[in-house]
Amino acid sequence: MSELMDLYQEVILDHNKKPRNRGTMDDADHEAKGDNPLCGDQLTLFVKMDGDRVTEIRFEGRGCAISVASASLMTETITGKSQAEIGTLYESFHELLTGDPSVAAEAGEELGKLRVFEGVREFPVRVKCATLAWHTLMAALEGKDASVTTE
Amino acid sequence: MTTLESSKHPRPAADERPPFDVERIRADFPALHQTVHGKPLAYLDNAASAQKPQAALDAETECYRRFYSNVHRGVHYLSEKATDAYEEARRKVQRFVNAAREEEMVFLRGTTEGINLVASTYGRQHVGAGDEVLITTMEHHSNIVPWQLLCEERGARLVVAPINDRGEVDVEEYERLLSERTRITAFTHVSNALGTINPVAEMIRLAHAKGVPVLVDGAQAVPHLDVDVQELGCDFYAFSSHKLFGPTGVGALYGRLDLLATMPPYQGGGEMIRSVTFEKTEFSPPPNRFEAGTPNIAGAIGMGAAIDYLQALDMSAVAAHEHDLLDYATAALEAIPEVRIIGTAETKASVISFVIGDIHAHDVGTILDREGVAVRAGHHCAQPVMDRFGLPATTRASFALYNTREEVDRLIAGVERVRELFG
Numbered sequence: 001m002s003e004l005m006d007l008y009q010e011v012i013l014d015h016n017k018k019p020r021n022r023g024t025m026d027d028a029d030h031e032a033k034g035d036n037p038l039c040g041d042q043l044t045l046f047v048k049m050d051g052d053r054v055t056e057i058r059f060e061g062r063g064c065a066i067s068v069a070s071a072s073l074m075t076e077t078i079t080g081k082s083q084a085e086i087g088t089l090y091e092s093f094h095e096l097l098t099g100d101p102s103v104a105a106e107a108g109e110e111l112g113k114l115r116v117f118e119g120v121r122e123f124p125v126r127v128k129c130a131t132l133a134w135h136t137l138m139a140a141l142e143g144k145d146a147s148v149t150t151e
Numbered sequence: 152m153t154t155l156e157s158s159k160h161p162r163p164a165a166d167e168r169p170p171f172d173v174e175r176i177r178a179d180f181p182a183l184h185q186t187v188h189g190k191p192l193a194y195l196d197n198a199a200s201a202q203k204p205q206a207a208l209d210a211e212t213e214c215y216r217r218f219y220s221n222v223h224r225g226v227h228y229l230s231e232k233a234t235d236a237y238e239e240a241r242r243k244v245q246r247f248v249n250a251a252r253e254e255e256m257v258f259l260r261g262t263t264e265g266i267n268l269v270a271s272t273y274g275r276q277h278v279g280a281g282d283e284v285l286i287t288t289m290e291h292h293s294n295i296v297p298w299q300l301l302c303e304e305r306g307a308r309l310v311v312a313p314i315n316d317r318g319e320v321d322v323e324e325y326e327r328l329l330s331e332r333t334r335i336t337a338f339t340h341v342s343n344a345l346g347t348i349n350p351v352a353e354m355i356r357l358a359h360a361k362g363v364p365v366l367v368d369g370a371q372a373v374p375h376l377d378v379d380v381q382e383l384g385c386d387f388y389a390f391s392s393h394k395l396f397g398p399t400g401v402g403a404l405y406g407r408l409d410l411l412a413t414m415p416p417y418q419g420g421g422e423m424i425r426s427v428t429f430e431k432t433e434f435s436p437p438p439n440r441f442e443a444g445t446p447n448i449a450g451a452i453g454m455g456a457a458i459d460y461l462q463a464l465d466m467s468a469v470a471a472h473e474h475d476l477l478d479y480a481t482a483a484l485e486a487i488p489e490v491r492i493i494g495t496a497e498t499k500a501s502v503i504s505f506v507i508g509d510i511h512a513h514d515v516g517t518i519l520d521r522e523g524v525a526v527r528a529g530h531h532c533a534q535p536v537m538d539r540f541g542l543p544a545t546t547r548a549s550f551a552l553y554n555t556r557e558e559v560d561r562l563i564a565g566v567e568r569v570r571e572l573f574g
C-alpha cells in the first residue's frame with residue numbers, strides 16, 4: 001500500500017486535478033505531439049522561446065494522473081530554463097525513474113519538485129506515462145511540428 | 152439484464168439448479184492460487200485471456216512426452232499417434248460448435264488469423280472495386296483492420312453499422328446498410344469491450360436474405376455461450392483457444408465446406424498441397440489447404456482437452472454462475488457514486504466496462520493491481536467503441552466460471568480505494 005502512496009503523492013494528485021499551464025498557444029515557436037498508444041494518452045506541447053530560453057510553455061491533452069501531473073510539473077520547472085539546462089533535467093529525470101536506485105538517490109539535486117515521481121520506478125509499466133511529456137518536449141525543441149510515440 | 156439462454160441447455164429454474172461448486176472448479180486451475188503484491192490473486196481479465204485447467208496443461212505435456220512427432224507425414228508409429236491426436240482434436244472442436252463435418256474446421260493461430268484468412272481468400276475472390284464490406288462499430292481491431300486492408304487493396308468501401316447508447320447494434324440500420332454491393336459482412340457474437348451479446352441469428356438471417364455471406368467473430372462467445380454454427384447458419388465462425396481455457400497460439404475457423412472448397416489457399420507451403428512441380432501445384436482439399444506448414448500440434452491437442460473440460464461441466468450451471476457474478480457486480484458498481492457502466496445492453500455476457508468520474512483507467516488499473524485484482528485498463532483493441540462513447544479508455548472486469556462473489560467484493564473495495572485516493 002505504501003508503494004501506492006509513493007506513486008500517488010499529494011503533489012501529483014494536485015497537479016492532476018489542477019494542471020498548471022494547460023491550454024493552447026497561437027504564436028508558439030515550437031509545437032509537438034506525443035502519444036502513448038498503449039493507453040491512448042495524447043499530449044500537445046506549445047513552446048515559446050527567447051533565444052535559447054523557454055519563456056512560456058503550455059500543454060493540452062488527456063491522460064492518466066501520472067502523465068498529466070508530469071506534464072504540468074514539467075512546464076513549471078522548465079519555464080525560464082535554457083536548452084542545455086533542460087537537457088540535463090531530462091537526463092536526471094530519466095535516471096530517477098529507470099536508473100540505478102543508489103545513483104538516482106544522490107544525483108539530480110536540480111530535479112527539485114520533480115523528485116515526487118521517484119515512486120514511479122516501482123511501477124515499470126507506468127514509466128512511459130511519466131516520461132511522455134519529456135519525450136515530447138525534447139522533440140519540440142529539436143524540430144518543429146514533431147510527433148513522438150512511446151511505442 | 153439476461154444472458155442468452157443456451158439453445159441446447161435451457162437454464163433451469165433457480166430451485167432446480169444443480170449446486171455449482173466453484174471451489175472445486177478453482178482447484179483445477181493452478182494459476183489462480185497465487186498471491187500478487189501480497190494479496191490473493193483475483194483474476195478478472197478473462198476477456199483478454201483465460202487461465203488454464205490442469206487437464207489442458209497435462210494434455211499438451213503428454214503430447215510432447217509420449218507421442219510427439221510431426222503430423223500427416225511419417226509412416227512411423229509416433230507420427231501416426233500424433234496425427235490421430237491432432238485429428239481427434241479437430242473432431243472435438245467440430246462437435247464443440249456443432250459443425251456438420253470435420254473438414255469444416257481449420258486449425259489456425261486464433262481468431263485474428265481466421266478473419267485474415269477469410270478476408271484474403273474469400274475476400275480477394277469476391278470483393279472488387281465499388282463493392283462493400285459491412286461490419287459494426289463494436290468490432291475488435293482484428294475484425295476491422297483485415298477488412299480495411301482488403302477494401303484499400305480492392306477499391307472497396309468499409310461500411311459500419313452504428314450502435315446505440317447502450318452498446319447494441321442498431322439492427323434496422325444494419326439491415327438498411329446491407330446493400331446490392333455488400334459482398335460479405337462480419338460482426339462479433341459478443342463484444343469484448345461492452346459485453347453485448349448480439350442478435351447474431353437475426354443478423355445472419357437478414358444478411359442471407361440479401362445473399363450476403365457472414366463471418367462471426369466468436370472469440371468472446373465460445374467461453375460462455377453454447378454455439379451451434381448449423382443452427383446459426385453462419386458461413387464462417389472464428390475463435391481462439393486461449394480465451395477458451397486452452398493454450399495460446401492456436402484457434403479454429405469454421406467455414407461452410409462448399410465455400411472452403413472454392414477458396415484459394417491462404418499461405419503456400421507443406422501440408423496444403425496434393426502435388427507440386429515447378430510448373431503447377433495442386434492444392435489439398437479443406438481443411439489442409441488452409442493449414443500450410445507444421446501446425447501447432449500440441450496446442451490443438453491442448454485446445455481439445457480444454458473443450459473436453461468445459462463439456463464435462465454443466466454449462467447451464469456455468470452460465471448461471473457467470474450471470475450471477477455479472478448481476479452482482481453490476482448492482483454493486485451502480486451503487487457507487489461517479490461510477491458509470493459503459494455497455495448496458497439488454498443481453499450481456501459477463502464483461503463490465505466502467506469509468507469512475509474522470510479518473511483515468513490506467514490509474515484505476517494500477518491501484519486495483521496492488522489489491523491483487525487483475526483487470527484490463529485501456530481501449531480493449533476497440534478504439535472505435537471508445538470514440539463512440541467519447542472516452543479514451545475504460546476499466547474492464549470480465550468474469551469466468553472460476554470467479555467468485557468474494558472476488559467481486561474485492562473489485563468493489565478496490566474501486567472505493569481509488570475514489571478515496573483521488574478524493
Ligand SMILES: Cc1ncc(COP(=O)(O)O)c(C=O)c1O
Nearest residue numbers: 261262263291293343368370391
Ligand atoms: C471480440 C474479439 N475478437 C477478436 C479477438 C482476437 O483474438 P486473438 O488475439 O486470439 O486472435 C479478440 C481478443 O482479443 C476479441 O475479444
